[in-house]
Amino acid sequence: MYRVTFPKKILIGVLLSSLAPGAGVLLSQPRDPDVIVVGAGIAGLAAALETAQHGASVLVIDLWSVFGGHAIVSGGGVLLTGTPNQDRMGVVDTEEILTKDFFEWGKSPDPDWVRYYVKSNRKEIHDWLLRLGVSFNDPFYDPIRLPGNSRPRFHQAKGGGFGLVSPIYRAALAHPNVEFLFNTEGVELLISEGRIQGVRVRNARNGELSELKASAVILATGGFQSNLDLVKSNWPAGETVPREILAGSGPNSLGSGLVMAKAAGGSLHRMDHMWNYSSGMKDPRDLTGKRGLRTFNTRGIWVNQSGQRFLNEDSAEGERLKILLKQPGTTYWNVFDEPGRSDLSVFGWNWMSEEEKSRALVKADTLEELALRIGLPAQALQQTVARYNQMVDSGADEDFDRFRNHRVPQGATPPVVIAKPPFYAFQGFPLARKSMGGIRTDQYSRVVDSNNNVIPGLYAAGEVAGFGGINGVAALEGTFLGPSLLMGRVAGAKAVEDLRGSVESLHREPRLLSANPTPPAPEALESAVDSENCVSCHTVAEDLKSTARGYEHFRLVHRLVFLRNYNCVQCHSEVSSHGGPPHRIDRLRQVQNCELCHKTG
Ligand SMILES: Cc1cc2nc3c(=O)[nH]c(=O)nc-3n(C[C@H](O)[C@H](O)[C@H](O)COP(=O)(O)OP(=O)(O)OC[C@H]3O[C@@H](n4cnc5c(N)ncnc54)[C@H](O)[C@@H]3O)c2cc1C
Ligand code: HEC
Ligand code: HEC
Ligand code: HEC
Numbered sequence: 001m002y003r004v005t006f007p008k009k010i011l012i013g014v015l016l017s018s019l020a021p022g023a024g025v026l027l028s029q030p031r032d033p034d035v036i037v038v039g040a041g042i043a044g045l046a047a048a049l050e051t052a053q054h055g056a057s058v059l060v061i062d063l064w065s066v067f068g069g070h071a072i073v074s075g076g077g078v079l080l081t082g083t084p085n086q087d088r089m090g091v092v093d094t095e096e097i098l099t100k101d102f103f104e105w106g107k108s109p110d111p112d113w114v115r116y117y118v119k120s121n122r123k124e125i126h127d128w129l130l131r132l133g134v135s136f137n138d139p140f141y142d143p144i145r146l147p148g149n150s151r152p153r154f155h156q157a158k159g160g161g162f163g164l165v166s167p168i169y170r171a172a173l174a175h176p177n178v179e180f181l182f183n184t185e186g187v188e189l190l191i192s193e194g195r196i197q198g199v200r201v202r203n204a205r206n207g208e209l210s211e212l213k214a215s216a217v218i219l220a221t222g223g224f225q226s227n228l229d230l231v232k233s234n235w236p237a238g239e240t241v242p243r244e245i246l247a248g249s250g251p252n253s254l255g256s257g258l259v260m261a262k263a264a265g266g267s268l269h270r271m272d273h274m275w276n277y278s279s280g281m282k283d284p285r286d287l288t289g290k291r292g293l294r295t296f297n298t299r300g301i302w303v304n305q306s307g308q309r310f311l312n313e314d315s316a317e318g319e320r321l322k323i324l325l326k327q328p329g330t331t332y333w334n335v336f337d338e339p340g341r342s343d344l345s346v347f348g349w350n351w352m353s354e355e356e357k358s359r360a361l362v363k364a365d366t367l368e369e370l371a372l373r374i375g376l377p378a379q380a381l382q383q384t385v386a387r388y389n390q391m392v393d394s395g396a397d398e399d400f401d402r403f404r405n406h407r408v409p410q411g412a413t414p415p416v417v418i419a420k421p422p423f424y425a426f427q428g429f430p431l432a433r434k435s436m437g438g439i440r441t442d443q444y445s446r447v448v449d450s451n452n453n454v455i456p457g458l459y460a461a462g463e464v465a466g467f468g469g470i471n472g473v474a475a476l477e478g479t480f481l482g483p484s485l486l487m488g489r490v491a492g493a494k495a496v497e498d499l500r501g502s503v504e505s506l507h508r509e510p511r512l513l514s515a516n517p518t519p520p521a522p523e524a525l526e527s528a529v530d531s532e533n534c535v536s537c538h539t540v541a542e543d544l545k546s547t548a549r550g551y552e553h554f555r556l557v558h559r560l561v562f563l564r565n566y567n568c569v570q571c572h573s574e575v576s577s578h579g580g581p582p583h584r585i586d587r588l589r590q591v592q593n594c595e596l597c598h599k600t601g
Contacts, residue, residue, distance in 0.1 A: 186256070276430055571593040
């Protein structure tokens, strides 16, 4: 059950009684927002907050029923320099060193965005976030997992991606100039007289189309890595296109923003710059077989279709993918034993039942049987494992040098023999993850056409814009969230500047917001209202069957509600005191419930 209501804060009442004799009517007329932001991920939220803080009204629409986009499920790691954390660690990092790393690692990054990021990340990202209540752990350093960085810079927000992005949302929610409209898909830009006039939208639950008017639009719809046709057709020239690649980005990362921008005259750039992984496993919950999950497995070995190892399993992601693409079929099997099973970590495991997890793995009592079941030559697999075990014992991997530089993710154990049955395997595939190209913008996040002319009223920020091209062909990591936020802020400020014609400094100090605009914790669940009462009106079980896109997250959450036997008021305490309508969801309070499932770090 869902109803789209027009944002109430931008409804203005016009009392006509004194002007029109005898009328005495109260006309309520919706006032169009100045700016529409399409996408409530970190780029869109930063853009919205910045727009609002510059005094313009902004409406944020999103296809999901919830805010945050990828940032919610991300590690929340941001590349930052010159921070108090770096100082405490005695790290010497300068603008020159960081610039050099960006260029050496990324080969062809956009020089303007690199320059601006290098110069301003401490003030415009770190300090800005600290004011909103975000705090950071000391930078994590691992030259194997974060190659390209000559200094520790990967600062993870406390509370992970949720801890990073939710304070921005809270501040936006508390700002009188910002409105949100969820379950609303941007379909097409409205253009007349050579400039953007708004967005045509579709209600993601009932499919109804309507038009939302605004003087400027900021596209922040994320990347295209879940659109596998686009991924494959833009595969870097000269590299083998994987026979099968899994979608490892969000379900809405289909490139819809690119389509909208192109239809409005915008151009695309760097479409073949992507950050993909080699450690994908098919998501056992996905019936299409197209979605993948990222895995870490320090005890497993990777074998190709001939049952042979073909790489140092612990080398950097970029390296591994290159090697994997040279293997027949561009796929492999990850093989391990019983102790290795508990070491296997999969992004998304914690959402799954044991039954779903075991569906992802092939299990057998002997290596021979395992080989038979996964279709590998049994003798070759046995020999590979025997040789690997010998090398573990001798301490030297003579084939791929896995142990000498062995570095393992925190908490995992170093290589050990694969000997204790039962044995397991899962098939590994390339995993599409991040788009480092997309809509072409200038350094003010304005969308430009193929001749570099600005499209009046149109801006793009974050992954939809390939992060401005700041990564070039390879990312230093932490260089997605940081640039999304920065580009979003720049887009918001520039949109207002263009509308107002003012020359207010683009990157002035953001206005101070109260550090914690959250209302007090929900009161005790003393209400007599229980779940049964709620479901007498709310057909939750029915809604779970809906396949409409606007129910995607509702399904994810409420499926777990039934599985884990939560009480409705545990997350909807604002409703408990009523028991019946009228009651509305309290979005600010909802933020506390997200942590139940999304808190990491
Ligand atoms: C598991 C994981 C871990 C990661 N860890 C890190 C990390 O530690 N550090 C780092 O820097 N980066 C990391 N990243 C990458 C980073 O999270 C993303 O690149 C970044 O969050 C992108 O932000 P965005 O706002 O541009 O887009 P998104 O977060 O993709 O947001 C786009 C929003 O737009 C909405 N949308 C899409 N199409 C439409 C439409 N047509 N109409 C309306 N709404 C629409 C979507 O629903 C979504 O909410 C990680 C990514 C993943 C998947
Ligand atoms: C007597 C029927 C009835 C009962 C009982 C009831 N609701 Fe509702 N609820 C409604 C109606 C009607 C709406 C308004 C729907 C709308 O405006 O789209 C609503 C709205 C909501 C919304 C907000 C939807 C939104 O988009 O803002 C939530 C959340 C909600 N109810 C949860 C609950 C919970 C939890 C309970 C039990 C504590 C409950 N309701 C009990 C009828 C009921
Ligand atoms: C674990 C927390 C949690 C529990 C428990 C929970 N919900 Fe929700 N609910 C949410 C969140 C988060 C949303 C926000 C939007 C979404 O995910 O679609 C939501 C949204 C809703 C909505 C609004 C959906 C809409 O139309 O957008 C209704 C109605 C609702 N819940 C009813 C219920 C009922 C009834 C129960 C008990 C059977 C329940 N919820 C239990 C977290 C919860
Ligand atoms: C009861 C558990 C639960 C609660 C509560 C919950 N979520 Fe989720 N959410 C999920 C699951 C499960 C997924 C899918 C993750 C996956 O497939 O790995 C998800 C995915 C998401 C995604 C998609 C990320 C992407 O790009 O793939 C967003 C955004 C999100 N949640 C936001 C929220 C917000 C905001 C709240 C609080 C208002 C919230 N969630 C509350 C369970 C929950």
